[in-house]
Amino acid sequence: MINKSEINESTTRTLLIRLEELHVPLMVLQRTGIGKTVNELRRTITNENLATMTKNLLKNWKKLLPNSSVKDNKSTTSQSTISNSNVPWYTTDNARLKSRELLVNALSINGIPEGSNDPEELCARIEDAIFKELKDTKIQYGRRIRSRIFNLRDLKNPDLRTKVLAGIITPEQLAVMTSEEMISDTLKKECDKFKEITHRESLLGVDDGIGCDLIQCEQCKKNNCSYSELQTLSGDEPMTLFVLCRNCGHRWRG
Structure with a gap:
């Protein structure tokens, strides 16, 4: 409760300016409750200039709300400007609001391109979709x-942020994407290449390769080995030699 006798008009004017x-972004308004404080100040203060400043500030803050109408001044002064319980993703839970704030910071790490969707709404919907699926925090x-x-936040993966801000990837889709689905296209290619190499190497467990008594085992020192060659690098690179000791089962790359 604001006490009228304790209001310092000079300090109040400075703070309002x-x-x-x-x-102030919507996420901060929701977490701090400052909109309610300013609205209470508007009802308490007697200085007309300061009252006008509070009304204008509340009006600007209300523009941040989804589906808000800046033409309805009565609505501006009678409703809280920092919350809208009509939106499906509305919450007052501090843990969830903190998660949304961190998501906004990550999504905005390189700035917000012109024409992008509202990052705060996007992140609220991302968090809300995760919460609704898992039922707790x-x-x-x-x-x-x-x-x-x-x-x-990955600076090497700007495409993910761009697609989310542009609406190509919806918040609900991002909420359930796997780590592999979120990584950059470059990293995806590297992962696919690694999987291919791993698959090829696994085939050596079935294929004993070509027998050769000229290769000595690194462990048992017997000359009872077999070898296989696989193209694990690019096409212009030499093939990789894989050796299997038929005596002790030791494997290594030649």
Whole structure:
């Protein structure tokens, strides 16, 4: 409760000007509850100039709300400007709001391109989809949130942020994507290449290769080995030699 007798008009004017200059994002307004405080100040203060400043500030903050109408001044002064319980992803849970804030920071790490969707709404929907699936904010929830943050913050993966901001990847899709689905196309190619190499090497467990008594085993020192050659690098690179000791089962690359 604001006490009218304790209001310092000079300090209040300075703070209101500073708040207007800060361009406070919706996520911060929701977490701090400052909109309610300013609205209470508007109802309490007697200085007309300060009252006008509070009304304008509240009006600007209300523009951040989805489906808000800036034409309805009565609505601006009678409703909280920092929350909209009509949106499906609305919450007052501090843990969830903190997750949304971290997601916004990750999504905005390189700035927001002009014409992008609202990052705060996107991140609220991402978090909301995760919460609705997992039903709580415990271990699995934390892991899911952290994996989104990690991939969104990856400076080598700008395509993910661009696709989310442009709506190519919806918040609901990002909420359930695997780590492999979120990584960059370059890293995907490297992973596919690694899988191919691993698959080829696994085939050596079935194929004993070509017998050769000229190769000595590194472990048992017997000359009872077989070898196979596989193309594990690019086509212009030499093939890799894989050796199997038929005596002790030791394997190595030649």
